[in-house]
Amino acid sequence: MADDSPRVKVVYGGSWDETVVALALGEPPIPVSPVLSPVLTVDGLIESDATEWLAHVFERTGGTKTSAAQADRICVLAEFLLEKNCSLRGATRKHIVAYVKHRTVSDARVSGATWHRDRSAIKPFYEWLRETYGIPLPFTLDVIHTPWGQKTSMREGRNVPRNSAAGTPIEPSQVPELLAAAWRIGHDGQLSTTNRTGARDAAFVSLGLACGARADTLTHLTIYELPDPSTPGDLVEMRLPGAISKTGREARLPAFRSHLQRVYDYANPAGGARRLLLKGWTPENPIQVAEPPSPKFQGIIDTKGIRRFFNEMTAEERRRLVTPEGEPAILFLAAGKGSPLAYKTAEELTGDISKLAEANATASHKSFPHIHTHDLRHTYATHLAALFMLGVATGPGRDMHGRPHRVDIRSAVQMACMGLGHINEATTTLYIQQVGMMILRYSANDFLGRA
Structure with missing residues (x-):
């Protein structure tokens, strides 16, 4: 194995x-x-x-x-x-x-x-x-x-610009192509017979598109931290914990419902593909969940009675976390042992999927950009800013004139900056330089996955 x-x-x-x-x-x-x-x-x-x-x-x-x-x-x-x-x-x-x-x-x-x-x-x-x-x-x-x-x-590597990889956000029309590659679907439309992890990889890409989390955060999220699937709306609030983020701060941001739905399907304990990856693996010194999270407590209580907040749990603690049934609580699992997916594997996942998307595009006489997991983050920020530019309301409330709350491009940058955990607003601005061109070609329905 x-x-x-x-x-x-x-x-x-x-x-x-x-x-x-x-x-x-x-x-x-x-x-x-x-x-x-x-x-x-x-x-x-x-x-x-x-x-x-x-x-x-x-x-x-x-x-x-x-x-x-x-x-x-x-x-x-x-x-x-x-x-x-x-x-x-x-x-x-x-x-x-x-x-x-x-x-x-x-x-x-x-x-x-x-x-x-x-x-x-x-x-x-x-x-x-x-x-x-x-x-x-x-x-x-x-x-x-x-x-x-x-x-x-x-001297070696000294003249590489610090902003040389500002990001390659993909367009709404390219999302299905990337997901097809994640499922190992070739340019002929046929699913690879050797594919065992397609649903997991498609869910990994989808979660990156849904919330813009970095690869390390995506790798260590648990099944308990996805937003409630019954929450209404095309954009739903999602929390990204601080202990496994680059900045060490919790982020609350709007996540794309259309992308989250693929993650829900993968993680569904009744019929989702994640259950096929479970192999009875258990970690050393497991932390067993006694009580799952509740609306009043964003965390779990283990069998020793210790309250563990999601925002404070380290990557190592998360990899030791098991459900009351004794199964790993990490969302993304390795195909071989059913253990939590290794960070190095997760970091390379999107790049490997992108290579197949590029090959499919070349076979169809098209082009597809080479992207990495960090580019999913850029895509999230770009698509979110485009939605706000197109006038999509930022929430269900109304302003003092009774109109839906909407924002301009500067406000969109500030909102994306807070959600992505950037300290410097200029970093977020680099991410969304292509917004102006995108909103000329796509509608709000395209960015929301309704088209």
Whole structure:
């Protein structure tokens, strides 16, 4: 049975029960403090260079936030190098140049801002490796004159614009093509006979289109956090929890009913495709739900009586969460073991689906843009702003003149900014540059999925 878990992982230490260990060993254990800094492992073995550097970062910054962010960035580099049969220490300039191309111009490209954050981890890691063990730098180090004095800069990948991947929002007419690709439907209209995860993948794409959540948030949402399907309206309020979001803040935003419906169909416990992915998998140290959420409490109560708010539950806690029936509570599951879908798999999901959509379009003498999960976020913001520009009311209430509440484009940007969790309104503005062109070609019914 195939295992879709990544070979390179970031592991965190934690508290342990000495009583349980003593029962297992038959004698009291040696008191050992848990490792607080991130640990990088490759195929289950500790990668000593990265782990030692991360401990240095943890001690220098005095907390987990910076070291955890750097760990994630070095983890991606290590995974790339592993595919090239190379270790972190063995990387050469050729490997770094290949990684720059992989992260900035390939099908797996990331935003310019993300790439600059990658560089902010690669440069200090290899500088530390040189100072500590005398390992030559695998890149060129330049001295740059700035208003604040001389600074050293990694030459490779330096000139990538920070807003180079502002986003590729797809148009309403392209949504069915992307969903057909998610179902593994070819250009001939035939469903692949080997498809076992089409409904899950279509639901993943649909949820991204419905609420604009980032890949990490989509991966770790639970079955309990979808809006009530009986809620009326084409736009329904949805909450995105803060603990697994980039900004750490809860977002409440209008979600597209038409896209959510596909997610409801997938998650339906009676006849949805999600039940076919359940394989009896259970996590270590499960957190079992005793009481599901209620209108007065946005969270669950576990069998120990602990109240756990969705907004405060970490990704690790969510992956341990099981329903009263003992099934995983995470919405999206892996096909092999029925375990929660690995984040790396989820991150690559939309890009892989997009490749099939592109192939289908080429076979039909058409074109389709290559997109990633983050582009679903751009699509959500663009379509929402277009609806507001077309005069769709923002809610059921009326203004002081008895007219439905409507907004202009600036207000639409501000609303999308708050919903997407952007601190800077200019970031949202980048997302919706194509609104003006879209509203000339499509109606409100098109954006709402009624057409």
